[in-house]
Amino acid sequence: MTDTTNMSAKELLGFYQEELYEEARRAKKEGKLVCWSASVAPSEFCVAMDVAMIYPETHAAGIGARKGALDVLEVADEKGYNLDTCSYARVNLGYMELLKQEALTGKTPEKLEKSPAARIPLPDFVITCNNICNTLLKWYENLAVELNIPCIIIDVPFNHTMPIPQYAKDYIAEQFKEAITQLEEICGRKFDYDKFLKVQEQTQRSVAQWNRIASLSGHKPSPLNGFDLFNYMALIVCARSKDYAEITFKKFADELEENLNKGIFAFKGNEQKRVTWEGIAVWPHLGHTFKGLKNLGDIMTGSAYPGLWNLSYTPGDMSSMAESYTRIYINTCLDNKVKVLSDVISGGKCDGVIYHQNRSCKLMSFLNVETADMLQKENHLPYVSFDGDQTDPRNFSPAQFDTRIQALDEMMKQNKEGVSNE
Amino acid sequence: MFTMGIDIGSSSSKVVILEDGVNIIAGEVIQIGTGSTGPKRVLDEALSKVGLKLEDMAKIIATGYGRSSVEEAHKQISEISCQAKGVFFLVPSAKLIIDIGGQDVKAIRLDSKGGVKQFFMNDKCAAGTGRFLDVMSRVLEVNLDEMAEYDARATEPATVSSTCTVFAESEVISQLSNGVAKENIIAGVHQSVASKACGLAYRCGVEEDIVMCGGVAKDLGVVRAISKELKKPVIVAPNPQITAALGAAIFAFEEVRGANI
Numbered sequence: 001m002t003d004t005t006n007m008s009a010k011e012l013l014g015f016y017q018e019e020l021y022e023e024a025r026r027a028k029k030e031g032k033l034v035c036w037s038a039s040v041a042p043s044e045f046c047v048a049m050d051v052a053m054i055y056p057e058t059h060a061a062g063i064g065a066r067k068g069a070l071d072v073l074e075v076a077d078e079k080g081y082n083l084d085t086c087s088y089a090r091v092n093l094g095y096m097e098l099l100k101q102e103a104l105t106g107k108t109p110e111k112l113e114k115s116p117a118a119r120i121p122l123p124d125f126v127i128t129c130n131n132i133c134n135t136l137l138k139w140y141e142n143l144a145v146e147l148n149i150p151c152i153i154i155d156v157p158f159n160h161t162m163p164i165p166q167y168a169k170d171y172i173a174e175q176f177k178e179a180i181t182q183l184e185e186i187c188g189r190k191f192d193y194d195k196f197l198k199v200q201e202q203t204q205r206s207v208a209q210w211n212r213i214a215s216l217s218g219h220k221p222s223p224l225n226g227f228d229l230f231n232y233m234a235l236i237v238c239a240r241s242k243d244y245a246e247i248t249f250k251k252f253a254d255e256l257e258e259n260l261n262k263g264i265f266a267f268k269g270n271e272q273k274r275v276t277w278e279g280i281a282v283w284p285h286l287g288h289t290f291k292g293l294k295n296l297g298d299i300m301t302g303s304a305y306p307g308l309w310n311l312s313y314t315p316g317d318m319s320s321m322a323e324s325y326t327r328i329y330i331n332t333c334l335d336n337k338v339k340v341l342s343d344v345i346s347g348g349k350c351d352g353v354i355y356h357q358n359r360s361c362k363l364m365s366f367l368n369v370e371t372a373d374m375l376q377k378e379n380h381l382p383y384v385s386f387d388g389d390q391t392d393p394r395n396f397s398p399a400q401f402d403t404r405i406q407a408l409d410e411m412m413k414q415n416k417e418g419v420s421n422e
Numbered sequence: 423m424f425t426m427g428i429d430i431g432s433s434s435s436k437v438v439i440l441e442d443g444v445n446i447i448a449g450e451v452i453q454i455g456t457g458s459t460g461p462k463r464v465l466d467e468a469l470s471k472v473g474l475k476l477e478d479m480a481k482i483i484a485t486g487y488g489r490s491s492v493e494e495a496h497k498q499i500s501e502i503s504c505q506a507k508g509v510f511f512l513v514p515s516a517k518l519i520i521d522i523g524g525q526d527v528k529a530i531r532l533d534s535k536g537g538v539k540q541f542f543m544n545d546k547c548a549a550g551t552g553r554f555l556d557v558m559s560r561v562l563e564v565n566l567d568e569m570a571e572y573d574a575r576a577t578e579p580a581t582v583s584s585t586c587t588v589f590a591e592s593e594v595i596s597q598l599s600n601g602v603a604k605e606n607i608i609a610g611v612h613q614s615v616a617s618k619a620c621g622l623a624y625r626c627g628v629e630e631d632i633v634m635c636g637g638v639a640k641d642l643g644v645v646r647a648i649s650k651e652l653k654k655p656v657i658v659a660p661n662p663q664i665t666a667a668l669g670a671a672i673f674a675f676e677e678v679r680g681a682n683i
């Protein structure tokens with residue numbers, strides 16, 4: 001076993017990400033079950049049953065970041081998936097198609113051979129949850145139909161009003177029970193409730209360390225750049241129910257605290273302005289978006305997206321767990337969304353907001369116009385929005401992004417210097 | 423003291439030379455933009471017109487889509503801030519700017535000191551931009567500078583889609599083959615451009631004075647259509663293509679004097 005004790009947080013992140021993929025590949029070889037899971041579907045059930053997990057959204061993001069999305073997007077196009085469908089779904093469905101061809105013919109398709117992403121095994125079943133969008137239902141149903149495998153669906157209704165009513169939590173807790181029954185059938189053995197409790201406790205420890213990291217961006221200057229959260233997010237998605245996430249996040253939070261004490265900050269030089277980034281990263285252009293802000297002297301200290309995994313609840317209490325999986329801000333009404341984002345902006349002591357009008361993610365984009373308007377009435381901060389996409393590189397224009405953030409930067413500067421009196 | 427503003431757009435290049443922050447001694451435009459010989463030619467033209475050299479400029483600021491490729495510039499500022507600066511200088515009562523250029527449509531709200539309060543731009547779509555009008559003028563075989571006259575003679579504006587340049591082009595072609603008068607089609611094209619721009623303007627909040635700039639402001643058919651849609655008068659900035667370059671030159675002057683934006 002590799003000794004991880006002296007690894008930096010960054011090394012741990014790389015190590016555990018690879019380890020998770022390796023575990024899945026090993027499981028497949030040994031005839032154990034592999035499950036593909038939606039990113040905010042409860043991971044606790046499968047981990048309690050020792051099922052190896054793959055998270056297609058994270059895998060797709062990795063393909064995008066390594067500039068391999070176009071090849072697999074073309075495969076999805078050929079299968080008839082419309083360009084307006086979420087590109088995580090299209091990347092994954094394209095990738096699955098290649099894996100399927102390989103399994104059927106014994107020959108590795110060239111696009112799969114060339115893909116820069118980690119190789120993943122095909123699933124034995126899939127699990128999805130509509131607490132972040134309904135695309136995930138049809139996407140996973142398609143996976144299940146294409147591969148002729150079971151699909152566990154956990155239905156988490158949208159919260160049109162807040163606070164979340166008890167009947168909603170009861171309903172979701174029932175959905176959890178149903179998922180457990182399905183899982184028992186798929187695994188051919190009884191659900192291990194003792195292990196489940198331990199996994200829940202582990203998940204809480206991971207989430208606590210994740211939140212510890214996120215809170216550090218409240219310092220001014222900040223030891224944390226929000227773009228780092230985009231990278232570390234891979235483990236809160238893929239390993240929150242394992243100690244991998246806890247170990248890595250604790251290390252990262254310790255490093256950041258140490259830096260803070262030593263006066264080492266995320267922005268080398270003088271941190272001038274702080275922004276909130278609303279929406280998913282533009283993975284194929286992550287470097288461009290990061291550098292664009294950096295060159296202007298701006299740092300990202302607010303993002304509500306990593307907060308989707310602030311899944312704190314009381315272990316052993318299904319209703320509390322149900323609540324944590326339904327209260328995430330994109331599963332709640334506009335008023336609550338605005339409130340969450342308002343806290344993110346003030347928590348990050350931000351001077352402006354950037355909204356990613358993400359062609360893929362309707363849920364995270366369609367409410368942006370209204371959200372931006374409501375927030376500006378409240379906080380008077382300038383904002384811009386840009387057109388983009390999390391994994392389809394064709395839907396983002398670097399020059400258009402640059403103009404918008406430069407103008408935002410100039411507006412923030414004008415505000416800070418009090419040149420404007422409104 | 424001389425300062426220079428260079429605005430390199432997607433389809434035109436503009437230079438303004440300013441004397442002491444107030445006198446526009448040169449304002450040149452060449453109708454080709456970034457990546458072409460336009461930027462260099464317009465720069466040379468402006469300098470030779472007033473008999474000055476690059477070294478005579480106390481500061482040079484570039485703006486526009488091609489701003490980062492201007493080697494002569496000491497600094498880049500976005501065209502949003504520059505447009506605001508330039509228009510406010512020319513029309514101090516301006517509260518809302520509608521700027522339509524080659525590939526961008528912008529609505530910019532100003533605060534009382536001419537700073538940018540809010541702005542909205544078109545998304546990744548050419549509908550409603552100068553490029554949209556170029557395409558239409560080609561299909562209709564009517565020069566851009568004649569479009570306003572045709573529009574003025576329209577009796578019943580045709581409906582032209584405002585959502586996609588390509589679809590709008592085929593709409594126009596089928597209207598032509600159905601015998602719809604060019605005058606009416608052009609009025610429809612102008613309305614389509616106006617509806618895009620006004621959508622952005624409404625989001626900014628419409629407040630007078632409303633000033634139009636950018637190359638498309640020279641097409642009075644568009645100006646009339648916008649004014650009709652907003653039900654308010656629209657002022658066309660003097661020399662509307664050079665307002666962003668002017669803004670850049672003013673910023674350059676202020677920076678030399680020590681006053682930052």
Ligand code: SF4
Nearest residue numbers: 086132133135360361
């Ligand atoms: S990016 Fe948006 S649409 Fe795509 S899976 Fe995630 S939540 Fe759903």
